[in-house]
Amino acid sequence: MGETVDGLTGTEIDQALTQIGVPDVSPGITKRHRIFNALASHQQRHGHGKSLVAFINKTMAPVRYRNEGVLHARRMAELNEVLIYAGLAVNGKGDVVRLKSGAASTLDEAARHGGDFRSQLRGRGIHRRVLDYCTDELLQKNNFHAMLEASKSIPAHLREVAGVQGDGATLADKTLSPGKGPLVAINDGVSDSDRAEQAGFANLVKGILGMYRNLTAHEPRLHREVTDDELLEALTMMSMVHRRLDTARRAPAS
Secondary structure, three states: OOOOOOOOEEEEEHHHHHHOOOOOOOOOOOHHHHHHHHHHHHHHHOOOOOOHHHHHHHHHOHHHHOHHHHHHHHHHHHHHHHHHOOOOEEOOOOOOEEEOOOOOHHHHHHOOOOOHHHHHHHHHHHHHHHHHHHHHHOOOOHHHHHHHHHHHHHHHHHHHHHOOOOOHHHHHHHHOOOOOOOOOOOOOOOOHHHHHHHHHHHHHHHHHHHHOOOOOOOOHHHHOOHHHHHHHHHHHHHHHHHHHHHHOEOOOOO
């Protein structure tokens, strides 16, 4: 946050400290030292680190980055590479949250997901629903379970759009298969091409759920290494499914 080029400005630091009620004990010095001195002094005086959390929450609030989404994503990723050592992370809302997976204990655990992979995820525009389901696993570089958790986002989205319960291939058949008319339609369904696309989409969803969601089918693969490229391809495919569901229409149940 105090980085020379892309860090907070002096004015932004002053505003954030004022808003969280932390005195600026050394104004005018290098930004990173200014932030550290203010927060460390407050922590020593009060015996807890709430001021640090409040500072991050305030300066990472998405409303501050309305026209700077890339900067927000970069700061969030770089903060998370440090916060993961305490079992914490900044989520998409700019809030510091505790990771279910706990703290990282090695450099590899914390940093293996830095650099190019983060850039590729941002560049591919991975759907927010996918990332909501696998952020912990991405931070911990647990690629196989990141794919597993991300795949759970698809039936959840499908249930939301269709307004029905179910899971797996049964849910996909119930809501997407053309038949006499799908419950969730991704197109107008008036031509042979429309119906072929609808059937293909239903099969795609069933394929994703069968490949990544079905733990029993994947028992032999639990210890197989999943590369970053394979994970990126899987998350991209799941994102495409979500985007089609974003624009799908729900038909009345027959």
